[in-house]
Structures are given as structure tokens and as C-alpha cells.
Amino acid sequence: MPRHAILIIDMLNDFVDEKGALTCPGARPLVPNLQRILNWVRKREGDDIQIVHIQEAHRKNDADFRVRPLHAVDGTWGSDFIPELYPEDNEYVVKKRRHSGFAHTDLDLYLREENIDTVVVTGVWTNVCVRSTATDALANAYKVISLSDGCASKTEEMHEYGLKDLSIFSKVMTIDEYFKAWENGEDPWLGGGDAENKVE
DSSP, X not given: OXXXXXXXXXXXXXXXXTTSTTOOTTHHHHHHHHHHHHHHHHHOSSSSEEEEEEEEOBOTTOGGGGTSOSOOBTTSGGGSBOGXXXXXXXXXXXXXXXXXXXXXXXXXXXXXXXXXXXXXXXXXXXXXXXXXXXXXXXHTTOEEEEEEEEEEOSSHHHHHHHHHHHHHHSEEEOHXXXXXXXXXTOOTTTTOSOTTOOOO
């Protein structure tokens, strides 16, 4: 069977809380879905699925702030995880300063040490950090799964555009479809991508 890492991307106070500096309106409704994923993985036996929390943690004068509002500065409330999705001790945390969880971090090293072959993306924003992380996962030769009801964006339109882009090179599926594949002993990634160039 494959070995998966489910990435929970940027479910932080500055993106989820209404008082956050860069609130993503789709993030708060997403919380119960991500709690389902965490509970499901945490109850599983074995280590064929890992949870990795991706945490945006900028320096105060980060280059990202040339194009985006000040947000998620390392060590602040805004950069901290929301209480409902707080990492447990055995779950790896990757701090990032760019959109992608792979950019100048040790995410790839961690995944290779854990013999992970498939990266599953969730979190916010679908069309920015989720898509950028998924793109870099593919560039690093991982199979990629995008959970459509496990990620969200500023608007539903942005979310859907992000999913369409992701469908070109990843397997887009719902959380229930993902769970069912594992329960049936199937590789959830099978059929992923757009090998016949049908996405429009």
C-alpha cells in the first residue's frame, strides 16, 4: 500500500479567525471537515498515513509583504494554529515563509525520511498556498491528492478555479471518497491527473 502525508496548510488564526489579518472566509466552515480527517488518522493503527501541519511564519520584513498585507508573523497569535486543529506531539510541523510548503523548508527531507510517496493537500487558500504546495509536491516526484472539501479560498469562485488547476496534475476527490478508498484497500490516487488532456 502507498504511504501518505496529509498536509494541513495554514489553518492559523490570521487566516481562520474573523479578527485575523488575512481572513479567508471559506476557512471557518472547513474546520469540522479537517477535524474529521485528524480524528480518522489519529485513530488508525500503523503509520501509513502521516499528518503534517504547515505553518506560515514570516519574519517581520518578509518579502511576501511587498505583495500581501502583513500577516502570520512568526511567534505571534496570527501565526499560531487555531485551537480546534492544534497539532499533537507526534505530528510534524513545517514552518514556511513562502506560499509553498516546500519552498526553503525541510518538508521534502521529512517526507523522504518517512518513505512517503503521496502528498494529500488540504487547508487554505486553495488557489494560492494549497496549489503552490501541490505543484511543488509534483515537482519533487510525489503523487498528489487534493481533497475538494478539505480546502477553501476567499471566494467559492477562487476555490473552484484552484480545484480546476489542481485537477490537471492531482487526484481531486472528497474526504469521504478518500476514506472509502483506504477502507476498500485501494490506492486513492489511482486515476489522478489529466493524462488525456480533458480538463477545460
